[in-house]
Amino acid sequence: MVENWRRTATSPSRARQAQPAVEAAPTARLLAIFDGHRLSPAQRRIAQYLLDHITEAAFLSITDLAERVGVSQPSVTRFASALGFSGFPALREALHPIALSAVAATPDSPEEIRRNELQAAVDAEIANLEGLRQLLGDPAPVIEVGQNLAHSVPMAVLGVRISVSIAEYFAYAAKRIHPDVRLITSGGSVAYDALLQVKEAGGTWALAFAMPRYSNETLSALRAAKETGLKVALITDLPLGPLAHTADIVLSAGTGSRLVFDSYAAPIVLTATILQSMADALPERTQARLEAYEQVADRHVFFLPDE
Incomplete structure (x- = not known):
């Protein structure tokens, strides 16, 4: 879970002031786009490529992205639609600010990205179990x-x-x-x-x-x-x-x-x-x-x- 607000343990007057929102990490923002959507295994390969290469993948053409992932161009289009976008251009537009924030931030290592992703998968299962409870x-x-x-x-x-x-x-x-x-x-x-x-x-x-x-x-x-x-x-x-x-x-x-x-x-x-x-x-x-x-x-x- 990403902490949305930070609070300071200073004077009561300062503690009562709302602190600015802390922007989620690029990986968390990208996972939020994928969350709640039913993706096929092939579409999840595209999602994984975006997670691993967000700073460059967000600026690729549909042809280049399909070639990098090893899928067809229609598969990329269906992937964008499955996420609720009108098409690949709309998805790419949503990815641009995430990619730019990833460039500006201290880059996560591939191991850190994968750790965040795997932990998010466990968090989702915990939520499923809570729903069953x-x-x-x-x-x-x-x-x-x-x-x-x-x-x-x-x-x-x-x-x-x-x-x-x-x-x-x-x-x-x-x-x-x-x-x-x-x-x-x-x-x-x-x-x-x-x-x-x-x-x-x-x-x-x-x-x-x-x-x-x-x-x-x-x-x-x-x-x-x-x-x-x-x-x-x-x-x-x-x-x-x-x-x-x-x-x-x-x-x-x-x-x-x-x-x-x-x-x-x-x-x-x-x-x-x-x-x-x-x-x-x-x-x-x-x-x-x-x-x-x-x-x-x-x-x-x-x-x-x-x-």
């Missing part, structure tokens, strides 16, 4: 989802492309406390077949993960789940995102978007709370399954001994 101030929706999933036998878990990893984490843990978890990580007709089998076997609910960038495969699979008669709980990053209308219940947790690829601290924690709610929904079944698994794990030595 506020969401869980009313735990009723999470408890409801956990109960619905616990009673759905079998239960479908859907995640494709970048969302596969979170879906696999959930399914791996859920199998310890649920008798029939069906993990679906492919789209198209494969997903439709799997969802139909879940419904025909008596399942009532599917849990879907949809992290950006949202894929057509996910949208098709969610529609297929509804067509088969399954109800859908959706875990995504925005409560009113482009896939929210396909679900019966939507739970959201923000993703970190300051690095080349998104980070998922808050969605993972939200996923863990759903697992907890599932375990609490049927405590006797949960305990029996966990004890049975520990016996198998001990017998076959699945894990290294505790030190």
